[in-house]
Amino acid sequence: MKNCFIIIVLFLFPIIVFAQNPAIDELLKRYSNAEDATIVDVTPEMLYLLAGEIAEGKDFENLLESIKSVRILTIENKTSSEAKKGSSDSKTYSEFKKDFKKNINSSEYTKLMEVKEGGNTVQFLIKKNRKNQNNINEFLMVAIESSSATLIYVVGDIELKKLMDLSKSLGIKGLEGVKKFKK
Numbered sequence: 001m002k003n004c005f006i007i008i009v010l011f012l013f014p015i016i017v018f019a020q021n022p023a024i025d026e027l028l029k030r031y032s033n034a035e036d037a038t039i040v041d042v043t044p045e046m047l048y049l050l051a052g053e054i055a056e057g058k059d060f061e062n063l064l065e066s067i068k069s070v071r072i073l074t075i076e077n078k079t080s081s082e083a084k085k086g087s088s089d090s091k092t093y094s095e096f097k098k099d100f101k102k103n104i105n106s107s108e109y110t111k112l113m114e115v116k117e118g119g120n121t122v123q124f125l126i127k128k129n130r131k132n133q134n135n136i137n138e139f140l141m142v143a144i145e146s147s148s149a150t151l152i153y154v155v156g157d158i159e160l161k162k163l164m165d166l167s168k169s170l171g172i173k174g175l176e177g178v179k180k181f182k183k
Contacts, residue, residue, distance in 0.1 A: 021138065023103045024153050028073055030099070036078055036092045042070040069155040076148050096149050100142065109140060120145040135159050 031037045044067045077093040109125035116122075122143040129135035141152040 021104075021108075021153075023105070024071075024140070024151075027096075027099060027103060027151070028071055028153075031073060031075060031092065031096060034075065034092045036076045038072075038074045040072040042072070044068070063158060066156040066158045067154070069153075071153045073151045074148055075150075077146065093149060097144060100149075100151070104140075109138070129157060 028039060032039050044064065047064055047067055047070065075093050075096045106125065109127050112124040112126050114121065114123045120143070122141065125138075125140040125142070126136045127138035127140075129137045135157050137155075137157060139152075139154040141150075143150040
């Protein structure tokens with residue numbers, strides 16, 4: 001489930017921002033050296049290299065041009081039997097969940113979609129552009145699963161219509177709710 005969402009977000013939903021959220025930057029920095037954590041920072045150049053494998057066309061190129069940053073943090077949930085005795089990283093997963101809830105002001109975001117299944121939760125959150133309400137500035141995906149927690153943060157500026165058109169042309173479901181934000 002997590003891998004599918006990561007691929008979708010990286011290549012099909014690059015919703016972008018110019019000013020990054022300091023609270024998210026702090027979370028990424030705080031967990032960057034944790035033993036149980038993996039951080040991926042995808043540059044726009046790398047997305048262009050990968051784009052040829054996913055889709056072609058002017059709309060997709062326009063989305064890629066708007067990307068400023070794609071950052072991914074995944075923290076594995078090591079049970080006490082798996083964790084190294086005395087390791088400061090043995091609590092990283094639970095600490096991350098607490099830190100996320102405490103430090104990220106979810107009222108700044110609009111929930112685009114939430115999926116709950118068997119104790120796992122995936123949320124898609126967006127922040128609109130203040131100057132142009134048809135654009136989105138930030139996209140945040142948070143997946144809390146029993147085995148790991150994943151945060152995907154995409155920054156830039158993108159027109160909602162282009163996102164809708166691209167998702168429709170690629171047969172991607174789940175963005176029907178975006179139409180509400182255009183009104």
